[in-house]
Every structure is written in structure tokens, then in C-alpha cells.
Amino acid sequence: xxSAEPVHPDGLDAAVLKVAGVVVLGAIMSILDITVVNVALPxxxxxxxxxxxxxxxxxxxxxxxxxxxxxxxVIPLSGWAADRxxxxxxxxxxxxxxxxxxxxxxxxxxxxxxxGFRVLQGLGGGMLMPVGMTIMTRAAGPHRMGRLMAVLxxxxxxxxxxxxxxxxxxIQVASWHWIFLINVPIGLIALIYAWRVLESDSPEPSxxxxxxxxxxxxxxLALFLFGVSSIPQEGTLGAPRVWASMVVGAALIVGFIWHSxxxxxxxxxxxxxxxxxxxxxxxxxxxxxxxxFGGLLLVPTYFQEIRGQSTLHAGLLVAPQGLxxxxxxxxxxxxxxxxxxxxxxxxxxxxxxxxLFGLTQIGAxxxxxxxxxxxxxxxxxxxxxxxxxFTAALKTLKHHEAARxxxxxxxxxxxxxxxxxxxxxxxxxxxLNGSPTIAGSSQISGLAGGLTEAEAGILSQTEPEKYAGxxxxxxxxxxxxxxxxxxxxxxxxxxxxxxxxxxxLTLVPALMLPRRRxxxxxxxxxxxxxxxxxxx
Numbered sequence: 001x002x003s004a005e006p007v008h009p010d011g012l013d014a015a016v017l018k019v020a021g022v023v024v025l026g027a028i029m030s031i032l033d034i035t036v037v038n039v040a041l042p043x044x045x046x047x048x049x050x051x052x053x054x055x056x057x058x059x060x061x062x063x064x065x066x067x068x069x070x071x072x073x074v075i076p077l078s079g080w081a082a083d084r085x086x087x088x089x090x091x092x093x094x095x096x097x098x099x100x101x102x103x104x105x106x107x108x109x110x111x112x113x114x115x116g117f118r119v120l121q122g123l124g125g126g127m128l129m130p131v132g133m134t135i136m137t138r139a140a141g142p143h144r145m146g147r148l149m150a151v152l153x154x155x156x157x158x159x160x161x162x163x164x165x166x167x168x169x170x171i172q173v174a175s176w177h178w179i180f181l182i183n184v185p186i187g188l189i190a191l192i193y194a195w196r197v198l199e200s201d202s203p204e205p206s207x208x209x210x211x212x213x214x215x216x217x218x219x220x221l222a223l224f225l226f227g228v229s230s231i232p233q234e235g236t237l238g239a240p241r242v243w244a245s246m247v248v249g250a251a252l253i254v255g256f257i258w259h260s261x262x263x264x265x266x267x268x269x270x271x272x273x274x275x276x277x278x279x280x281x282x283x284x285x286x287x288x289x290x291x292x293f294g295g296l297l298l299v300p301t302y303f304q305e306i307r308g309q310s311t312l313h314a315g316l317l318v319a320p321q322g323l324x325x326x327x328x329x330x331x332x333x334x335x336x337x338x339x340x341x342x343x344x345x346x347x348x349x350x351x352x353x354x355x356l357f358g359l360t361q362i363g364a365x366x367x368x369x370x371x372x373x374x375x376x377x378x379x380x381x382x383x384x385x386x387x388x389x390f391t392a393a394l395k396t397l398k399h400h401e402a403a404r405x406x407x408x409x410x411x412x413x414x415x416x417x418x419x420x421x422x423x424x425x426x427x428x429x430x431x432l433n434g435s436p437t438i439a440g441s442s443q444i445s446g447l448a449g450g451l452t453e454a455e456a457g458i459l460s461q462t463e464p465e466k467y468a469g470x471x472x473x474x475x476x477x478x479x480x481x482x483x484x485x486x487x488x489x490x491x492x493x494x495x496x497x498x499x500x501x502x503x504x505l506t507l508v509p510a511l512m513l514p515r516r517r518x519x520x521x522x523x524x525x526x527x528x529x530x531x532x533x534x535x536x
Contacts, residue, residue, distance in 0.1 A: 018197045019139045023132035025190040026091070028159065029098060029183055030125040034071075035163025036179050037063055037118075043176045048111040065226075066115045070122025072414050073222045076268050077214070078130040079407035087138070088198040091131045092191060097124025099187035105180040121180075133406035135198065137394055161322040164300060165315040172312075212259055213267030220252025221411075225418050231425070268411070269404040272397070277341075280512045281393035282409065284345065286416040287506040288385060292352065292378075294420025295359070295499030296321065298428060299375065302492050306364060306485060320372045324379025325386075332384040333391070341392040342513035348384030349507055355381060356503060359496040364485035392513060420502075428495045 044060040081090050101121025108114035170178040227245030234242050260266040273279045299321075303314035328348075335344055355378030362371060390409060397405040 016139050019135060022091075022190065022194045022197050023136055025186065025193060026095060026128040026132050029095075029186055029190065030071075030128040031159030032163050032166065033067065033102075033121065033125060033183065034064075035159060036167040037067070038164055038167065040167055040171060040176050040179055043171055044111060044114070047176060048114070060111055062115050063111070063118050067118045067122040067125070068414075068418060069222050069225055070119045071126035072225050072411070072418070073218045074123050074126035075130055075407060075411050075414060076217050076221070078127045078410075079134075079269070079404045080210070080265075080267055081127070082131055082134055084203055086201045086203045087131055087135050088194065088200050089203075090127065091135065091198065092194050094124045094127035094131060095187055095191045095194065097121075098128065099184055099191070100124070102180045102183035102187065106177040130407045130410040133390075133394075133410070137397075137406060138201075158322060161315065161319055164318075165312060168310075168312045168315065210263055210265065210267040213256060213263070216252050216256035216259060217267055220249045220256060221415070222249070224249030224253060225415070228419055231423075268408065269401075270408075272401065272405055272408060275396055277396050277514060278393050278405065278408075280509050281341070281389055282412050284506055284509040284513065285389045285393065285409070286412050287502060287509065288349070288389065289413050289416035290420030290423070291499045291502030291506065292382060292420075293417045294424035295356065295496055296378075297421050298424060298492060298495060299359075299371075301428075302362070302489075306488050306492065307368075317368060317372060318375060320376040321379040321382070324376040324381075325383035326379075328380050328383030329387055333387050336388045336391040336395075340514045341388050342511070342515035344388045345385055345392070345510045345513055346507060348381045348388070349503060349510055351381030351384065352378055352503055353381075353500060355379075356496060356500040360493050360500055362489060362493050362496075364489040366489075424495055424499065427498055428491055 040063075044063065048060070078090070085093075098121055101117055101119075101124060104117040105114055105121060108117055166182075167179050170176075170182065223245045227242050227247075227249060230239070230242050230245065231237065237243055256268075257270065260268060260270045273282075299318055300314040303309040303317050309317065332344055332348070355374050355376075358370065358374030358377070393409045394405050
């Protein structure tokens with residue numbers, strides 16, 4: 001078999017755009033389903049619980065956690081499976097699993113059944129993004145990756161924004177079943193589209209399967225993320241459910257790292273870190289994703305719990321962030337093919353810092369227009385950061401490394417986002433519990449149907465109509481409610497300071513990204529770096 005790299009035209013031809021359409025459809029389904037369920041959690045409490053056997057909020061939250069853990073578990077398998085089965089066959093299999101899981105979710109009769117079906121859905125969804133990126137990388141070639149990554153970035157931006165809006169609307173006009181059933185027609189269209197458009201590639205079954213790597217990496221990643229995701233529920237790192245899972249998971253991951261350099265064809269190719277540009281890009285991406293997505297998660301929570309907005313209104317108020325990113329992402333994607341990444345990403349991070357600083361100043365009565373403008377600025381920075389980082393990580397890889405590289409990048413983003421969400425949630429909970437007015441409302445927890453003391457304390461003050469009974473039982477006066485709102489808003493602001501500091505820290509590796517084109521004069525040691533050469 002020839003090892004020559006395929007030759008690609010310079011422009012985005014019709015064939016490449018058709019392939020991008022297939023991948024975008026899969027990405028929309030996968031990313032939307034990460035967020036669309038968030039607004040349905042109270043509905044699940046009502047549907048699957050009863051007065052005799054109530055279902056706690058922490059219990060129904062596992063419909064989100066189980067999906068995320070399934071995503072993280074299956075991602076390491078996608079690179080190996082793509083080489084063995086072929087990207088077209090694997091991509092269609094992933095769509096089939098996702099559609100089947102979605103249909104089964106709509107038939108769930110208990111919360112446990114729903115959680116189990118979400119795992120099946122996540123096994124399919126977890127392969128859609130990395131395999132889709134592999135297909136796009138091979139179809140476009142390195143010199144067009146920036147422009148195609150900008151196309152793939154659209155569902156990445158719209159998913160977190162449209163997910164809560166779509167979920168709330170479907171539950172309101174139809175029922176909770178439709179947040180899953182809506183995936184069925186989209187999935188069938190994507191399946192037919194993939195069968196017609198994607199070219200059959202030749203599998204490479206010469207690689208042996210890394211059984212030991214799978215037994216170390218997949219359970220280790222799942223256990224570690226399980227422990228991290230349990231921190232907000234347990235409230236402390238000292239809980240056995242948290243530390244035991246994280247310790248065992250971390251031990252398995254360390255064992256995997258040690259093992260992965262031994263076999264010729266490891267499950268996850270850590271040898272790719274010999275590529276300096278990929279290594280710096282991955283470190284930058286990890287810090288950025290953890291800080292940005294962890295902080296962004298708190299925005300709709302602030303709108304609902306501090307400002308008393310509905311879920312639909314909160315989703316609409318978050319929309320300026322996506323609009324800002326949509327403006328800069330296509331520009332950044334085009335520039336990433338022409339300008340060194342090191343001249344783009346730091347600028348995006350500085351813009352994010354400006355926007356995040358605005359969120360560190362929020363209070364209980366901050367004008368919505370100010371917050372929306374702040375989110376718009378953050379979106380501008382995010383659009384100039386996300387896709388260039390993906391491009392920087394993948395564009396120096398050779399054709400046969402594409403599957404392994406995209407798997408590595410997706411794992412890093414998934415772990416970073418999960419850790420960031422858990423960390424910011426823990427910090428916010430600690431700040432809320434440290435507020436005398438909120439933490440002192442000890443009776444609320446038992447009356448609010450499974451909410452934490454902090455959550456129920458704020459809700460009783462910001463939604464007096466809904467929680468009038470709780471407020472009356474606690475004899476909350478207007479002065480107490482006002483203090484609770486001020487302290488709650490301060491808890492959010494303090495948490496955003498941590499996110500701001502993490503983004504500032506991200507500037508350190510970002511400034512190490514290449515700041516010179518490959519055809520510009522380079523230092524002697526850089527000229528000898530053959531691992532970073534881009535095929536022309």
C-alpha cells in the first residue's frame with residue numbers, strides 16, 4: 001500500500017462540502033443532546049417520581065452524567081475502530097446506535113431505564129464527533145482544515161444555546177418524549193446522507209487490538225469522570241464516592257500511560273505528543289475548555305435562580321454569546337489556514353478575559369443589556385480561539401495519523417469540559433453555602449423536592465409565587481430576600497473570578513504556539529523539526 005499523501009485542491013469543492021454536511025448533521029445531534037436534557041430534569045422528577053417514592057434531583061441528573069460518561073468511554077475506541085472498520089462503516093454504525101438509543105429513551109418507564117438508554121445513546125454519540133473529524137481531515141487535507149473546522153464549529157456553538165431553548169419548547173408544546181424522538185428523523189436523514197455521500201475507505205486490519213489498553217483507559221476515564229461529576233452532589237472531596245472513584249480512575253489512567261508506550265499499536269497513541277505543536281495546542285485547549293465551558297454553564301443558572309427568569313428566557317438571554325462566536329469563527333477559520341495560530345489564539349483569549357471580567361462584576365440587579373454585551377464579547381473571543389486550537393493540533397499530522405490525532409483532541413476537550421463544569425459547580429456551591437442568609441435556610445431543603453439548601457434558598461427568594469409556601473414557612477421578609485439575592489449574586493461573581501484566572505493562565509501555553517509561517521526563515525533547531533512539517 002502506498003504511503004503517499006493524497007493531493008487536494010486549494011478551494012472547498014462540492015465533494016468536500018457534501019462530506020462536511022454529513023459530519024455537521026451528526027455533530028448537531030450529538031452536541032444538542034448534551035444540553036437539551038438539562039431543562040427536562042424537573043420534569044423527570046415529576047414523571048418518574050411520586051409522593052410515596054420521590055426521585056431526587058441528584059438522581060435524575062444522572063440522565064446527563066451517564067450520557068457524558070458514555071461519550072468519554074467510547075472516544076478512545078474510535079481511532080482504532082476507524083482504522084479497523086473504515087470511517088464510513090463506523091460513522092453509520094454510530095448514527096444507528098444514537099438513533100436507537102434516542103428512540104428507546106422516549107419509551108423509558110423508570111428513571112433507571114432512561115439512564116440506561118442514555119448510555120446506549122452516548123455510545124453512538126461519542127463516536128460521531130471524533131470519527132467525523134477524521135473524515136473531514138482526510139477529505140480536506142491539512143491546508144484546508146481551518147475553513148472546514150469553522151464549518152464544524154457551527155453546531156458546537158449552536159448546540160449549547162439551542163439545546164435548552166429547544167428542550168424547553170418541546171416539553172411545553174408536546175411532551176418530554178419529544179426531546180429524544182426529534183433525533184429519530186434527523187438521524188435517519190443523516191444515515192441515508194452518509195450512505196450516499198461518504199466514500200468507502202480501506203480498513204487497515206493489520207493493527208492488533210490493545211485489550212490491556214482498553215481495560216485501563218476506558219474504565220479509568222469513566223471512573224475518574226464519575227468521581228468528578230459526583231463532587232457537586234456530595235459537596236466534598238472527602239466523600240468515598242468521590243475520592244475512591246477518582247483515585248482508582250487516576251491509577252488506571254496512570255497505568256494506561258505507562259502501558260501505551262509499550263505496544264506497537266496502542267489504543268490511544270500518546271507518541272503523537274512528540275509533535276511539539278500538537279502538545280502545546282492540547283495543553284492550551286485543556287485549560288481553555290475547562291475555564292470557558294465551566295464558567296459558561298453558570299450563566300443560565302444565574303438568570304434563573306438570581307433573576308427569576310424562565311428556562312426559555314434564560315436560554316434566549318445566553319444567545320448573544322453564540323452570535324458573537326458565529327461572527328468571528330469563520331474569520332478565524334480562514335485565518336488559521338493563512339496566519340500562524342500563535343498570532344490568532346492569544347488575541348481570542350484576551351477578548352474572552354475582557355468579557356469574563358464583566359461577569360466578575362455582576363450583582364443582583366445588573367442590567368440584562370450589560371450581561372448580554374459581556375456574553376457577546378466572550379463569544380467573539382471564543383470564536384477566535386476554539387477552531388484555531390483544533391486546527392493547530394491536527395494540521396501538522398500526516399494522513400495516517402489523522403484518526404489517532406482527532407481521537408486525542410476530542411478526549412482532551414471532553415475531560416477538560418467535564419472537569420471545568422464540576423469545578424465551577426463545586427466552587428459555586430461552596431460560595432452559596434458560605435452565605436449566611438442562604439445557608440441558614442435549613443428548612444428549605446426538605447420542602448423543595450430534592451434541591452440543595454443553596455439552590456432552594458435562592459429559588460424561594462427569586463420565585464416567590466412558585467415557592468410562596470417555603471417563604472411563608474421560613475417567614476422570609478423583604479430584607480432577608482434582598483440579602484439572599486445580593487449574597488447569591490456575589491457567589492456567582494466570585495466563581496467567575498476563578499474562571500477568569502484560569503483563562504489568564506491559558507495565555508502561557510498559547511504564547512508558545514507557532515508565531516511564524518513555515519515558509520518564513522526559522523531558527524536552525526526549528527528547521528530540524530521534521531515532525532511538524534506540513535505536506536504540500
